[in-house]
Amino acid sequence: MTEPLAHRPLGRTGIEVGVLGLGTVKLGRNQGVKYPRDFDLPDDATVRELLACAADLGINLIDTAPAYGSSEERLGQLLPGPRERWVLCTKVGEEFATGKSHHDFSPAAVRESVERSLRRLRTHWLDLVLIHSDGNDLDLIAHSGALETLTELKRAGKLRAFGMSTKTLAGGLRAAECCDLLMVAWNLADESQLPVIDRCHQLGTGVLIKKALASGHAATGGDPVRAAITRLLGHPGVASLVVGTIDPAHLRANVAAARDAVSGECDPGSA
Numbered sequence: 001m002t003e004p005l006a007h008r009p010l011g012r013t014g015i016e017v018g019v020l021g022l023g024t025v026k027l028g029r030n031q032g033v034k035y036p037r038d039f040d041l042p043d044d045a046t047v048r049e050l051l052a053c054a055a056d057l058g059i060n061l062i063d064t065a066p067a068y069g070s071s072e073e074r075l076g077q078l079l080p081g082p083r084e085r086w087v088l089c090t091k092v093g094e095e096f097a098t099g100k101s102h103h104d105f106s107p108a109a110v111r112e113s114v115e116r117s118l119r120r121l122r123t124h125w126l127d128l129v130l131i132h133s134d135g136n137d138l139d140l141i142a143h144s145g146a147l148e149t150l151t152e153l154k155r156a157g158k159l160r161a162f163g164m165s166t167k168t169l170a171g172g173l174r175a176a177e178c179c180d181l182l183m184v185a186w187n188l189a190d191e192s193q194l195p196v197i198d199r200c201h202q203l204g205t206g207v208l209i210k211k212a213l214a215s216g217h218a219a220t221g222g223d224p225v226r227a228a229i230t231r232l233l234g235h236p237g238v239a240s241l242v243v244g245t246i247d248p249a250h251l252r253a254n255v256a257a258a259r260d261a262v263s264g265e266c267d268p269g270s271a
């Protein structure tokens with residue numbers, strides 16, 4: 001039985017997301033990543049169990065990307081239905097193949113990437129599509145044509161909302177003005193992007209948080225997981241924390257911490 005998890009509006013997108021989302025790097029890629037420990041990719045049975053657990057816990061937001069190796073393809077095969085119960089977020093501009101990342105933010109590459117994500121995820125629409133920044137946020141916004149292309153793809157009904165996973169303060173502040181939503185890094189060890197989150201809040205731009213647990217480096221000793229989840233979800237403007245895990249026990253603990261952090265907020269089934 002699905003347990004309730006508080007949902008929040010994602011800025012002005014009209015989309016509601018659970019306060020905790022699932023990050024899926026570790027479903028498809030274990031090379032060139034910065035996690036504290038090496039790991040094997042989980043087998044299909046384990047991924048099915050993880051996704052069933054996420055559904056059961058009331059999670060609706062799943063974050064993936066072509067840069068996460070086989071993540072999109074595996075979600076397309078293994079995510080339980082119905083499609084409408086999920087908010088699928090993917091990215092454009094980076095892909096990971098044969099052990100290396102490649103970047104291409106051109107309009108043609110963005111179109112091709114969105115079509116490939118639709119095929120891999122076995123869906124007729126993407127909910128959220130983000131430019132997967134390589135660090136040159138301002139240049140990508142001003143010169144790549146990627147945002148304009150995503151605007152056209154949104155009009156064409158291929159996606160519901162778009163934005164950028166930013167890496168810089170200046171880029172985040174600019175992106176806040178021209179995107180539906182941003183994905184921003186924030187954790188207790190690095191608060192440098194807080195002005196971006198506050199600017200998004202002022203403008204009504206949706207905010208998803210990445211690296212809330214500092215990619216696992218903040219997940220040892222005491223209860224730093226609970227401390228991070230409580231602090232980040234308490235900040236105005238944050239819609240959801242996209243926390244990565246391939247461990248159902250961690251997922252349950254994270255959802256429990258998120259529930260406690262927002263207790264009193266409405267969940268979708270409580271009306």
Ligand SMILES: NC(=O)c1ccc[n+]([C@@H]2O[C@H](COP(=O)([O-])OP(=O)(O)OC[C@H]3O[C@@H](n4cnc5c(N)ncnc54)[C@H](OP(=O)(O)O)[C@@H]3O)[C@@H](O)[C@H]2O)c1
Pocket residue numbers: 022023024025026035036063064132133165183209210211212213214215216217219225242243244245246247249250251253254
């Ligand atoms: N540029 C971008 O767009 C970008 C960059 C980075 C991340 N992201 C997105 O954001 C998501 C999250 O970022 P992230 O995966 O780098 O970092 P994160 O969410 O801060 O941390 C994930 C790590 O924390 C561990 N963890 C999770 N819950 C835990 C718990 N309760 N106790 C102990 N350890 C726990 C996970 O290991 P276990 O598997 O063992 O639980 C995993 O190694 C990614 O999956 C991705 O979807 C986007």
